[in-house]
Amino acid sequence: MKRFCTSGPVDKKTCYYVERPELMEEALDHIENWRYFTVSAPRQTGKTTFLNEIVEKTKDKYLPIFISFESYMNKDEKDFLDTLVKDINRSYKKIYNEEKLIEEIPGNIDDIRNKLEKLYKTKNKEIILMIDEFEKFNNEELMNQFLHVIRTMYHSKEIYGLRSVILISVGYLSGVLEDNASPFNIAEHMEVPYFTKEQVYDLLNQHEKETGQIFEEKVKELIWHNAGGQPGLTNALAYDLVVKKAKNEKIIAEKHFEKTLYDFLKKYINKNIENVISKAKSEKELIMQILFEPDKIEFDISDERIKYLYLNGVIDECNGYCCVKVPLYYKKLYNHFKPQINGEKNYMATIKDTIRPYIKEDGSIDINKLMKRYIEYIKQRGAKMFKGRNYYEGVYQYNLDQFLSLYVEAVDGKVYPETEVGGGRIDLLINLNNIEYLIEVKANITGNEYEKAKKQLIEYLKRKGLKEGWLIIYSDTIEDFEYITEEKEGIKIHVWLIKTNFESPSKAV
Structure with a gap:
């Protein structure tokens, strides 16, 4: 019986193989x-x-x-x-x-x-x-x-x-x-390009035909999305599902993939991923900007730093800008370079704070009510958290990610950073009780960029068939926090302006 080949050249006699x-x-x-x-x-x-x-x-x-x-x-x-x-x-x-x-x-x-x-x-x-x-x-x-x-x-x-x-x-x-x-x-x-979506599905279909074990359609999509067609990762994810997570089961389900993804993000030492992280470390400042300030760094191969990261498979070109095209790479780099602020959870949720006040009767989450709690936290900790920090250091997006995760995961929900939505990527996606919430995060943007961000969010919401979304804007020029709602084309946008300009920590109470 053939297998998914995870190392070395593929032997067509023993491994599933994709023709090019x-x-x-x-x-x-x-x-x-x-x-x-x-x-x-x-x-x-x-x-x-x-x-x-x-x-x-x-x-x-x-x-x-x-x-x-x-x-x-x-x-x-x-x-x-x-x-x-x-x-x-x-x-x-x-x-x-x-x-x-x-x-x-x-x-x-x-x-x-x-x-x-x-x-x-x-x-x-x-x-x-x-x-x-x-x-x-x-x-x-x-x-x-x-x-x-x-x-x-x-x-x-x-x-x-x-x-x-x-x-x-x-x-x-x-x-x-x-x-x-x-x-x-x-x-x-x-x-030699990465696999196309059709080639990834062909690879998985070979296993189905030979063994009778079936990948749920959602699992095929998740393998394609998370590996981004990278051949080594595609095979590695499929191998882990077949050999470890769903061994001897007729259907490989989404619950199996969630375990596989967790292990790749938190437990496994994958040589391909480790190589990407190693190369990214040498250009830390640039990779931080690419990770946390997308659509800002123009892709120019004459820049030796960009060429180095590109040639080593860390970054790619997306609509003229530098990006991390493989989502699994992005998630690992995101976790590796995220600000070390884990101790903040004690301030984000005290012993008196539970998720209960933020869950509506229909089981959905009240994002706006949760944002009010987030602002309370920022007012308390902003001087400590944001003073002298740049957005590309990841402190804003990761801080919000950590806050939301702390509450959402308490009721078995998930917060996913940089998730693909119809060809684009939303900064944060919450999934709770099979209901999705899209959140776009920006910092210190101009008026034109603000309008562009709203249009972008509306487009993402359309692709998902959702009627509301959230735009969180961090700014060091506003005097106070502000909440705005706008409605366009039957879609409601909740805009939260987050103040980041505080007194220095020594003066803050």
């Missing part, structure tokens, strides 16, 4: 046209699996050699050439189950082309050289020599039989591409 016909067609077209090209994608997006598939599709007509520079690091010339030949021979044995392809180790870097020319004439097959983890080769002098050799062969590729060279990396190989001595300055570049 358009991407494959593009790659094969490059090879047929003697193109040298680069392939990039963050880790666990399936690029190695994709390249293995290229090997399978070309091995009869051509001679594909697929090696990795992962362990090459700072090798000197002798070690480099020795390891290169051993890796080429291993690749040949794996693909064709035959022994040594190259008998002699090249005498120097330039001698590589002589060995490849001899190989072409001996096997009578044009060569496709595929090098994974190319960026791991840190010996700049040797790398330049190696690329010069490839360039020499590129200009006489029919003589050497070097049909195509494919360099694969986690990030865009800008240094290689910018080098005028490199054949890759005229190369094509391909990115």
Whole structure:
């Protein structure tokens, strides 16, 4: 029986596998046209699996050699050439189950082309050289020599039989591409994208057909939404559901997914997620702005900080701005970088405070009444909480999130930050007794931004089929707290203006 593959290249014989016909067609077209090209994608997006598939599709007509520079690091010339030949021979044995392809180790870097020319004439097959983890080769002098050799062969590729060279990396190989001595300055570049929604459903359907175990439609949607199509995460979520949370059950339900999501957010150490957090730490200030001040940081790949986070799969481009496109990444980063204010719960809800006064007879929650209690808390703690803090530090949104969660979770409700709503994301979504409440959070905005925020909230509410929503605006210019209601297109907007400009803590009572 096949399984959801959570690590390493996917073996089609033992793992569920998603075809990428358009991407494959593009790659094969490059090879047929003697193109040298680069392939990039963050880790666990399936690029190695994709390249293995290229090997399978070309091995009869051509001679594909697929090696990795992962362990090459700072090798000197002798070690480099020795390891290169051993890796080429291993690749040949794996693909064709035959022994040594190259008998002699090249005498120097330039001698590589002589060995490849001899190989072409001996096997009578044009060569496709595929090098994974190319960026791991840190010996700049040797790398330049190696690329010069490839360039020499590129200009006489029919003589050497070097049909195509494919360099694969986690990030865009800008240094290689910018080098005028490199054949890759005229190369094509391909990115391995995340799964589409259709591909995610195809992956899950394969399991259903083979085992008879069914994913509820809502669970499929939740897997697609939370992993954002990221192949590694998609498989990891599905694997956890099948093997742990719903093992031996006929139907994988939403209750199972909630347990899986909790474990990924709170318990599991997932190497893919940990890598994203590690990369985000190095650009903490920027990632805080992207997390807590969306639609503010324009996406510009010429900014080295943005390029670094993008190439490592942390951020992406959303309508011209930087964003964290994978919701599960966002939630983990949100939890990791949130302000350390957990002690505030003792002020948010005292021993006298319960959820009971805020629950209506029909079981719905009175958000406006709860906001009044929130303002009481802010009046007491605002000077301590907000003085000298920036919105992008997350203090406002997380403070409201923590307050609402403290009350809502007391009656088994949930508060979800940054939840997708019909193609957009609402800052906070409350779900209680299967009733949803949408809350958009802004800070220190202009009049134009205020109008835009209301329109945005109305659009989200329309998509959800809701008739009211809440806009919480933190401001350091208003004199006092204020509550406003507006109605448009049959939808009511509750606007709460929260004062953040207080006396310093030393003067506050």
